[in-house]
Amino acid sequence: MSHALYDLAARIDHTLLKPQASRDQIAGYCDQALAHGFAAVCVNPRHVRAVADRLTGSHVATCAVVGFPLGAHTTEIKAGEARRAVADGAREIDMVIAIGALLEGDEAYVADDIARVRQACGSASLKVILETGLLDDAAKRRGCEIARAAGAHYVKTSTGFADGGATVADIALMHATVGGAMGIKASGGVRTREAALALVEAGATRIGTSNGVALLGD
Incomplete structure (x- = not known):
């Protein structure tokens, strides 16, 4: 694998969030992440324990979504989901x-x-999904700024379940707002x-995609 592809692989959150995802499919994603050196495997909360068990002893992180995909859960539910996932x-x-509140x-x-x-996460990293396709530029900036002030580690573009996805323009805006202070995850429609490389060039430090293996050309 070339240096450029290795660098891309190390940024990928290998993602399977479809409601019909099976245990065998989840296990396959874990094995692909281990084989290719991805950053994380991102799944719905039900699958977290199985993913963590399969990735035990590796550098690949287990990542769980919370308040997904609408952001309209109460804070108590989001915090409880996070605590259980950790x-x-x-x-x-x-x-x-909380898109509506923003x-x-x-x-x-x-x-x-x-x-x-963030408090419920303990030592786990927190990424905040803005759902950029539903926001104007001013709201995107404020979302980034609020997330940074609240102690989040990353801001992220999209769930992949709403209109719009990761764009170079949005990553550049997010990078200009919090780049250096936070990681930036591009997710949604990265095929x-x-x-993927254009998003990295614009400032993305992580790429969320279900197409991680295809991005590497394997």
């Missing part, structure tokens, strides 16, 4: 921001929502190596 072996948590300008609610999930 207990089951998750080392990274991807939470969906759009309404209720920044105190958004900040508290993130901060309480080609060229698209």
Whole structure:
């Protein structure tokens, strides 16, 4: 594997969030992540323990989504999901921001929502999904700023379940807002190596995709 492809592989969160995902499919994603040196395997909470068990002893992190995919769960539910996922072996948590509250300008609610999930994460890293396809640029910036102030480790573009996905323009905006202070995860519609590398060039430090193996050309 070339240096460029190795660097790309090490940024990939190998993602399987389909509701019909089977145990065998989840196990296969874990094995692919181990074989290719991906950063993490990202799954729904039900699968966290099985993923953590299969990845035991490796550098590949177990990642769980929280408040997914709408972000409209109560804070107590999001924090509880995060706490349980960490207990089951998750080392990274991807939470969906309270999108409606952000759009309404209720920044105190958004900040508290993130901060309480961050506390529930303990030593696990927290990524905050903005769902950029539903936001204007001002809201994207504020979402990034609130997430940083609340102690999150990354901001992330999209769930892949709403309109829009990762774009170079959005990654550049997020990088200009919090680059250096936080990681930036591009997720949603990343289907080609060229698209992934363009997002990395714009400032993405992680790539969330279900097409990780295809991106490497294997």
